[in-house]
Amino acid sequence: MGWLGYACCFWRSALLRAGRAGLRVGPRTASSGPRDASELKGELDRFGGVSVHLARQPALHGLDATAFRRLLQAAIQQWQFEGRVAAWLHVPILQSHLIASAASLGFRFHHAESDSSTLTLWLGEGASRLPGYATHQVGVAGAVFDDSTRKVLVVQDRNKLKNMWKFPGALSEPGEDIGDTAVREVFEETGVKSEFRSLLSIRQQHQSPGAFGKSDMYLICRLQPCSFTINFCQQECLKCEWMDLEKLARTENTTPITRRVAGLLLYGHREGFDKIDLSMEELPAVYTGLFYKLYHRELPESYRATTGTD
């Protein structure tokens, strides 16, 4: 069960509780008086959890790790009393001296990036149902194919043990669409300009080397060349050329995926690219107003009308 499951299980119980208002928690007796600045200020989320941003806590001013531990311990007891299922702690990097105190009370890292980290503690019953963090890096390669000459753009990396012909490509930047990565990387590596046409294949690999223990999703796109002059990156590539597609499909000197995609392109070249392409469409998300890109086999006109997608 992932995030959705987590969301569903706690939505209702959260709504039955104290609403969305801020909640102060801290060391206080049963007959608690007015809340003061010595308390941690937590914010409820709609899943029954509570979030504390250490950057926004007046109570922490000048506090050492031991005093913070007492404050946090009291807060945890209060959250448990109130039936919270999870606590989230957002820690600016310069307040990291407080992390070990939180860890001694059971908090663990959920994620960290740049100048802050986020820790979590599960307070609900059974095993934690908190959603995990990103699990995949995304790499994209571009197969730039010129239908008129039957040639495809391939490179040999400079620094691999075996010099295999492959399509130029690398990791996506954060927030970058698949097709944009392919076009950008092809240009940076080879100097050739191109346009996105379709998605051809997807590879999923776990514990990928260089992915810091995470999984890798590697996608190959079909691109249409807009220029043909090669001016390749000498640091990255040993060779770069426009190679006859059938030669690439038959050479031993390539990776299994490159050869497989060469076979797909050959099929598309002879029988029509609609046989191999996943076409792309941009659509609005239902709730958020954001847009996403959807890839699948092209539907014939008659079925588009059926499903109201044209």
Added chain:
Amino acid sequence: MGWLGYACCFWRSALLRAGRAGLRVGPRTASSGPRDASELKGELDRFGGVSVHLARQPALHGLDATAFRRLLQAAIQQWQFEGRVAAWLHVPILQSHLIASAASLGFRFHHAESDSSTLTLWLGEGASRLPGYATHQVGVAGAVFDDSTRKVLVVQDRNKLKNMWKFPGALSEPGEDIGDTAVREVFEETGVKSEFRSLLSIRQQHQSPGAFGKSDMYLICRLQPCSFTINFCQQECLKCEWMDLEKLARTENTTPITRRVAGLLLYGHREGFDKIDLSMEELPAVYTGLFYKLYHRELPESYRATTGTD
């Protein structure tokens, strides 16, 4: 430029340097004597970087944050002198009091998980060319379609504002294959057993709600039912039923992606699933001995022979 670019740019220069052996760095004079336990022990990587695991540092025993800062500062000077392009600091959660010292010298979080964090400092020229961490969460839904009755398994989430019919699914667990997520989630949500048949569509969305600022890759698989009795999770689902596919393709009460995939399934049901499927094959990776799963349009027999993939 991503990890691959990083790898390529520094591979050669790294090979020209001191090799793979461990390297001790620390405060020392120009006429340095024997190295001692007051130094940080770094390990070179093949990209010209140096990694320090704080858990393996005898020099840190009993050291406070200020003394650690002096030690690290001297080490950074030494690494710069030796031409290292990057430093990596691996910090056990209980040593997190040292993080702020590292941050004051320019280190930032690269990532953190469970009981440790990793910080980086770029020492090379220009902007950092260090590879990022995982950028995507992966969600999977299963479209369980019974060709003989033309019915497809759909659910309504209990807790959404609008009760839309959709395919059961949720986030992948770390290291889980796409098809396994689909089969597992369908069973957990509906009680129906199924088998993976193909990949139908891929959606990429950035800044996805609930993804902690990261991107979301959402894949829909076609599954073959192995059982038909519905026993759905009351916490997660409001309704669950086998719905006529054409009804799903025409209803207003569904998401755009569900309707789109219903159209695809209708097309496959009438014209053959080879028209809509991306088939899956497991293949060995070239260098690592690991296996990966590759998805693309099925190649006709004649093209498989051409490209030696059968």
